[in-house]
Amino acid sequence: MNIFQVLSQGKARLHEPSMSAMLGYLLDSSEDHGLGDAFVRVFLAQLGAEHFAEILSCPFINSSAELEVAYELDSAIKYIDIELTLLGKANSVPYRIIIENKIKVGAANPKQLRDYYQAILQDDPTIQKLMVVFLTPESKTSALVAEYDNLADLNPEHHKAWLFWHSDTQASLVALLRQVLLAEACGEINPINEYMRHTLKAFIRHAIGAFSPVAGQASRVGEDIGEIQAELLIELKDGSQYRVVQRDSTQIQVFNVQTGDKEVARRIMGQYIDEQNLPIKHPDFNTRTIGKMLFKLQSSVS
Template identity: 35%
Template sequence: MNIFKALSMGKGRLNEENMSAMLGYLLSPRQPHGLGDLFLKRFLSTLNNFGGCNGRFDNVLDTKNPLEAEVLLEEPYSYLGKKWFVDLVIQIYTKGSSLNEKNEVHRIIIENKIHPQSSNFIQLKSEFLAVLEDLKSQQAQNTTDITMVFLTPDITIGPLQSEFSALLDSDLENHRKAWLKWTGDSSIISIIRSVLKDESIGDIDPISDYMRHTLKAFIRHVLDSQEELKNPSTIKSNDPGEIKEFVLARMDDVLYRIEQYDSSTIRVYNLETQENEVALPMLKRINIELQLGLDTHFSSGQPKNTRHLGKEIIRSLKEQGKAESNPST
């Protein structure tokens, strides 16, 4: 039995919050998993090998002392009046000059994407700017290094690339970003496997049978989930295929992504709740509230279906300049 597979069935399915919680549990030296700071150090070592991050964490890895770290889930930050909830925040400290003083030297922000369609291309950049503003408000000098980690499936898809690319090097200045995958080389799964391998040959202290089986079950669940995304033959028959075109629309300060798939299916995805809306009523609402002026019926009087109306709304949002644009500057 795989407990992760059981929990992912029906409405209790594992989502990004659940997966982030499991990852946060492993990353925190304070949790009773029996790994101490081992998983966190291997995570930092993996980031240390990414382009742009080479040697970034040497100052905390080149010591035999246990890492002083705090891991936070769904941490709220504010930027330009909008609240952003960061999936995972890792704050790493070193001892200060006085006995009880400690300095935050690294703040690692993990934006976790389990499903590519949950991508919001303004999110990673907005979260970075929100964290940067928060640090500047707390420190006279910015002495904490920020590293933005974009954690996604091991596939390439347009919206994911757009979100990662929207955070420019000119925005980062001395800070860094890295695109880490759940599977593949130098991934979360490869880190877990390295822990299991070293434990089996005695290179690290033994871990409990329960924790060992939990890690193996988690690996299997992640691999099965990712295979469904990469291999069309394993996807359910009601899957619409790949996104052919999408556009963003904002109503009541909520951002929606209207997606057209290569099968002509139209979906309206709520980027705040990370759920699909009932498409046709939402398309009609977008048409009214954004004053697109589209007729929801054909000349014969027959009502337009979701595919016809969705296609027209995507085109009208672009032509009328009412679509949300990519804030890449």
Template identity: 25%
Template sequence: MGNLISEETLHKLEADTSFQQLSQKMQTLNIFEVLGITNAEIRHSNFLAWLLDPNGNHGMGDKFLREFVSKLGQREVVPENVTVCIVRREWQHIDLLVLCQKEKYLLCVENKVFSEEHDNQLRRYRDMLLEEYPGYTMSFAFLSPDGIAPLSADDQQYWQPVSYVDILDAIESAKGGSALLPEVNMLLDHYTAAVRRHIVGDDNIKKLCQDFYDRHKEVLDTIYENCKTSLNPICEVAEDWCREKSEQGELIFSPQWSNNTYTRFTTETIRKLFPQHTKPISGWKTTDMAFYEIIKRENYFKITLSLCSDNLTDEQRAACDRVSQALNRPDRKEDWRWKRIRNWPRHTIESEPNSENYKEGIYRYLNTNWREIQKFENDLLNKTE
């Protein structure tokens, strides 16, 4: 076919049922996307504060509060009467604080959607609350997209990990049996769709994409190779950085592992920690079961370390367990397929793509993350050997 795509081929793409379903999903109006707040951590905390307030005008009473706390394995600690609870935002820099002063109960939530822990904040928050509210029964939730545990073993004793999938489950459970106003139902549905699309991933969309790609791989690869730079200007810069590091022998990179959203690379250390398949049978259709992924958006990017459980051998599963134990992050689900075991903070791109310092700024952030990745790998090797 070369680089020529016939008009007939393009019509076949448009007529594909997976393409039509994808188009319908992607064009569906979403109020959170319209307002541009899907990637704003503070807006997610504001929305959760509204849901956690038993007196909020959502009409669910204390149902969401109880469902949320149940995700911590502590449903029974919530007082029977929480009608006089108040919800505070950013009190002493704490993201969310639910206070039931009469019943002497509090829920503290640290929300990490697009950032990571810093300055021993979890320990400081807990110490502060113990001093400020002596005699209270307390619940501490560490909320993140994937439900990862805090970094410190000490914090893990008190802060229970919660994922955004848990949030969506809690919303669904809280809605059950409630006669909610149409506008409330609409808002909850829009929020659920936005979280699936921008934070935790939509399995249905992923399946439609994979089905569509499998049927039209050759033509889609041709379109991608000719358009990816213009679709997302960070793509070219991220791939250039990976290519340079690969030529210097610092990491392992191949452009075929990447797309407009993800630029993927791995290292010798990661391949040592997570043995490769003998054939390209991972979820990425490669021999690697683990990749660093540079997740790219129009004005920001972040790096994660992700695993795929497709076709794992007993040796590979043992490697996953060994690393999870070293990181003090046990699996919360036995049937996981994709898992991010480490997230680095996102970097906002303030320069315009055609400006002189656009590439320089991205390289600076990537090099900072690379130094952190090297330290992370050395520490992980020491803990697993």
């Protein structure tokens, strides 16, 4: 039995917050997983040993992970998926790593990483040691590339890195977890208790299934047709947020902002139009027309 696969069945499937929670738990050296600093150590080495030389030289790495950390940017709240704080030697400046976790390619938002970085600078203009990690499925779609590339003009002591959840050829979280298990099997680190060893293996198997490029392509619903031409953020009265995307092929798609999942575009847009009492008779039109009218209305308001 693989508990991660069981919990991923139907509507209860694991979403970004759940995957972030597991990753944050493993990266926190004070948690009860029994790994100590073994996983955070290989994680830092992968991100760039030159950036973390002082911390990696410590006998034990003190790392603390927080989830859904709120920052404010121009009166809007931005939630960081994982914020990892690393303490080096006494009196040294703590190193902060923020991780933007995407488990769906469709969750790409060209402005998101840049906004998160600006929110942190707005909160702490003097922050010295900072790295922004972009964690995604193995994909180089234009939307993901745009989000990563838009994080530019970093301060000299700040860095960024792009890491995949799973890849057969490049650095990935799965490879790092396997590295920890191999180190334990070879006696390079302290023994891992049996329960945690099986949990790590289950998590690896789940990640391989969820983030395999072949599996991801086979399970896609609604192929992306064309490049993103425009996008619109909408919020329903229940607080749920959705990203409406218009591609140059005229295709309209709607993504759940929290999970990155594709939604039934016509239903979400119709509900938003009704709640906002917008002058669009959506029952009379198809999805493309509704989306086109929604974008036109938004541009006229702007």
